[in-house]
Amino acid sequence: MISNDQSKDLQELVLLSEGKRATAEKQIAGFEAGKAIDGRSDTCWAASPYYKWWKIDLLQTCQINRMTICTSTEIDRYTHYFIEYSQDNLNWQTVAEKMDETVTVSGEEYEVSFKARYIRVTITYCSSGESAQIYDFKVFGQEVDESKFVPSKVSPYKIPATFYDDVRGFSEIEVSDLESGQKDQVLIGGSVDSYIVYRGIDFTKGGVDQLRGHFGFTDSDKSKRITMEVRLDDVHGNKVGEIVLFRQWKAWSILGGQLEHSDSSLLTGVHDVYLIIKESEPSQRLMIHWLAFVRKSALPVAKPRSEAIPAPLDREYKIYFGNLHSHTDFSDGEGVPEHAFDYARYTAGLDFLAITEHSNLYDHYLDWDKSRKWKDIQLMAQKKTEEGAFLALVGAETTWYNQFGHMNTFNLEFFINAYETKYNEISVYYEMIKQYPDSIHQWNHPWSSGNRHLDAFEPYDAEVDEVLHLLEVNPIISKEHGGLYYYVMALDKGWHLSPAGNQDNHHGQWGTANTLRTAVLVDHLTKKDFFDAVRHQRVYFTSALHLKVWFKVNGSIMGSRIKRSETLEFSVKALYGVDTGHRLVKAEIYGEHGRVLHTIHIDSREWEDTFSLPCKERYYFVKIYQDDGEFAVTSPIWIKGE
Incomplete structure (x- = not known):
C-alpha cells in the first residue's frame, strides 16, 4: 500500500475511470481491455501469457488520490504487477507494486497523490497459469483545470520529436502503427543536410553519453541507412555523435547512439542540440517519434576467468544433455520461463535448459539493470535449478539486423543489445566481450545469418577465442557436409569451439521439438561444473538421443x-x-x-x-x-x- 496525507475528504472523490478509454498490449477475444472498467464483476481483461500491460486514458490531466484493482476472483491465486502513471504517454513513473504472494479476492486499494492523464498496469506473474487478468480497476480523484502539458527538456526525459524549435527538411505526419488504436504525431524526413533543432536541452551536471530515439523507416530494406550527426549550439558546432540508423526487426525501434567528445564538459549543462542528416539513401525516409539524452547504465565490473576444475582421477566424466538456445513469450516465443523450465525437465527429460531471449525484446532493453523481465527470468531460473538434477540457465541472444548474425551470451550479469548502434560495428562488440573473461559466447545458426554469415568467422582473434566457446550445428536445416560445414570452417580458421545441438524454440516444445541436443562432460551437474566444461570444450553435439x-x-x-x-x-x-x-x-x-x-x-x-x-x-x-x-x-x- 502507498499511504498519503490527503488534503480533502476521500468520500468526495470522483470516480474518474468510468466510461474512459482502455487499451492493452494484447487481449484475448471476449476479454477486451474495456472490460476491466465496465463495472461488472463477471467480466475482465485478459491476455496470455503474463507480462502484458493494460492502460487507461483519462482524456485529460487529473489529480489522482485513490486506485483500486482486482486481478482475481479465486481465493488461491495471486498476481504480481506494477502500476505507472504518465502525463504524456511517454515518460512513466512507478507508483505502486505488488510482489508478495498475498491473495485478496476483493483486490488492493492504494491511496496516492499524483497528477496524470494515463495509468498503466503491467502484470508480471500469475500463480495459477499463464493468463494475465484485471477484473476491475478504478481511479478516484478530481479533474484538473490546467494549461496544455509542456514536455520537460531535462535529461533523461523523453521529448516528443514534434516539440522542436527549428526544422528544415522534416515535416509532421500522423501515424497509427505505434500502438494499437492510437494515433501519434511524428516527424518525417531524411534528405541530406536536413536538420532539427531542440533548444535549451539540459544535460544536467551529471552529463549524458547517449542519444536515444524512437525511430521508424519507410523502406523495409535494412541496407538503406541514414547517418545523423549530433552537434551542439550551432549547425557547425562541436560534433558529439554520429549515429548510423537503419530498420531493425520492425518498422519502429528504440535505438541508442553514443555521444562523446574529448572535452567531456561539453556533454554537461544546457545546450541547443542540432540533429543533422549527413548521409541518406534516396528511397529511405526517417521518422522520429521521440528523443532522449541520457547517461546509459554502466556495465558491471568484470570477473576474472574462473579457475579450471580438476578432472576426476578415478572415474570418467558423467554426460548430461540439454538445450542452450530457447525462447518464450518474454521475447518472440511462446509461454513463460516457469513453464519452459518445467517442460524441459519433466516432459522432455533434459538435464539443462537455457532460456536466451532476444536482447532487443526485453523491457528497458537499452538499460540492462532496469529490465524487470531480465531479473525475473534469473529469479525463476534460481527457483527451478536443482543442482544434481536440473540446471535452469539464463542467457541472452544478441541479435543483429545488419546481416551479421546472432550470438548467445552466458555467465554475464547483463545483456548486450545491438540496438545500441555502436555494436553494429562487430569489432566494437568483440572488444567489449573480451573485457569479460569469465563470460561464455555462442555463434548461433550461421546457416541463416544473412549475407554476412557471421563475417565467415573472420578475422580470427585470440582474445575473442578465449570467451567464444560454442557454435551451433543443425543437420536438419544446414545439410552442407552433413551439417558440419560451418563448424569445420571455423575450426580451420583457428577457433577453439565446441559443436552445440540446440532447438532455438519459438513454439514451445522445449526439448521435444526435435532430437538435437548439446551434451556436456562434467563430474557434477552444477552451474560451476557446467560452465567449466564449456570453457574447456568438453561439449559435443548429438541428434542421436541419449x-x-x-x-x-x-x-x-x-x-x-x-x-x-x-x-x-x-x-x-x-x-x-x-x-x-x-x-x-x-x-x-x-x-x-x-x-x-x-x-x-x-x-x-x-x-x-x-x-x-x-x-x-x-x-x-x-x-x-x-x-x-x-x-x-x-x-x-x-x-x-x-
Missing part, C-alpha cells in the same frame, strides 16, 4: 590441447544412456578441412576401441552414426606446437 561419447587422444579428453608427437593414441567409447532401440553403425575420425582420416564400421549398441594414427593435423574430432543416420560429433582435441 548417445554418450567419450573421446580421448593420448589419454586427454575432448577439448584438450596436447603436445605434438609422432603417433597419436585414440580412444573412443560410445553407449546409450537408455535403451532407444537403435544401434551404432559407424565412427569417423575427422581432421582439417572436413577430411575423414579413419573409418570404423560398428554393429552394436555399445562400442569402445583404441587405435593409433600418425600426427599430421592441427585438430581431430570424431563423428559417430546410429542406424537411422542420426549422429554425434565431438569437440576436437587440438595439437600444440610444430
Whole structure:
C-alpha cells in the first residue's frame, strides 16, 4: 500500500475511470481491455501469457488520490504487477507494486497523490497459469483545470520529436502503427543536410553519453541507412555523435547512439542540440517519434576467468544433455520461463535448459539493470535449478539486423543489445566481450545469418577465442557436409569451439521439438561444473538421443590441447544412456578441412576401441552414426606446437 496525507475528504472523490478509454498490449477475444472498467464483476481483461500491460486514458490531466484493482476472483491465486502513471504517454513513473504472494479476492486499494492523464498496469506473474487478468480497476480523484502539458527538456526525459524549435527538411505526419488504436504525431524526413533543432536541452551536471530515439523507416530494406550527426549550439558546432540508423526487426525501434567528445564538459549543462542528416539513401525516409539524452547504465565490473576444475582421477566424466538456445513469450516465443523450465525437465527429460531471449525484446532493453523481465527470468531460473538434477540457465541472444548474425551470451550479469548502434560495428562488440573473461559466447545458426554469415568467422582473434566457446550445428536445416560445414570452417580458421545441438524454440516444445541436443562432460551437474566444461570444450553435439561419447587422444579428453608427437593414441567409447532401440553403425575420425582420416564400421549398441594414427593435423574430432543416420560429433582435441 502507498499511504498519503490527503488534503480533502476521500468520500468526495470522483470516480474518474468510468466510461474512459482502455487499451492493452494484447487481449484475448471476449476479454477486451474495456472490460476491466465496465463495472461488472463477471467480466475482465485478459491476455496470455503474463507480462502484458493494460492502460487507461483519462482524456485529460487529473489529480489522482485513490486506485483500486482486482486481478482475481479465486481465493488461491495471486498476481504480481506494477502500476505507472504518465502525463504524456511517454515518460512513466512507478507508483505502486505488488510482489508478495498475498491473495485478496476483493483486490488492493492504494491511496496516492499524483497528477496524470494515463495509468498503466503491467502484470508480471500469475500463480495459477499463464493468463494475465484485471477484473476491475478504478481511479478516484478530481479533474484538473490546467494549461496544455509542456514536455520537460531535462535529461533523461523523453521529448516528443514534434516539440522542436527549428526544422528544415522534416515535416509532421500522423501515424497509427505505434500502438494499437492510437494515433501519434511524428516527424518525417531524411534528405541530406536536413536538420532539427531542440533548444535549451539540459544535460544536467551529471552529463549524458547517449542519444536515444524512437525511430521508424519507410523502406523495409535494412541496407538503406541514414547517418545523423549530433552537434551542439550551432549547425557547425562541436560534433558529439554520429549515429548510423537503419530498420531493425520492425518498422519502429528504440535505438541508442553514443555521444562523446574529448572535452567531456561539453556533454554537461544546457545546450541547443542540432540533429543533422549527413548521409541518406534516396528511397529511405526517417521518422522520429521521440528523443532522449541520457547517461546509459554502466556495465558491471568484470570477473576474472574462473579457475579450471580438476578432472576426476578415478572415474570418467558423467554426460548430461540439454538445450542452450530457447525462447518464450518474454521475447518472440511462446509461454513463460516457469513453464519452459518445467517442460524441459519433466516432459522432455533434459538435464539443462537455457532460456536466451532476444536482447532487443526485453523491457528497458537499452538499460540492462532496469529490465524487470531480465531479473525475473534469473529469479525463476534460481527457483527451478536443482543442482544434481536440473540446471535452469539464463542467457541472452544478441541479435543483429545488419546481416551479421546472432550470438548467445552466458555467465554475464547483463545483456548486450545491438540496438545500441555502436555494436553494429562487430569489432566494437568483440572488444567489449573480451573485457569479460569469465563470460561464455555462442555463434548461433550461421546457416541463416544473412549475407554476412557471421563475417565467415573472420578475422580470427585470440582474445575473442578465449570467451567464444560454442557454435551451433543443425543437420536438419544446414545439410552442407552433413551439417558440419560451418563448424569445420571455423575450426580451420583457428577457433577453439565446441559443436552445440540446440532447438532455438519459438513454439514451445522445449526439448521435444526435435532430437538435437548439446551434451556436456562434467563430474557434477552444477552451474560451476557446467560452465567449466564449456570453457574447456568438453561439449559435443548429438541428434542421436541419449548417445554418450567419450573421446580421448593420448589419454586427454575432448577439448584438450596436447603436445605434438609422432603417433597419436585414440580412444573412443560410445553407449546409450537408455535403451532407444537403435544401434551404432559407424565412427569417423575427422581432421582439417572436413577430411575423414579413419573409418570404423560398428554393429552394436555399445562400442569402445583404441587405435593409433600418425600426427599430421592441427585438430581431430570424431563423428559417430546410429542406424537411422542420426549422429554425434565431438569437440576436437587440438595439437600444440610444430
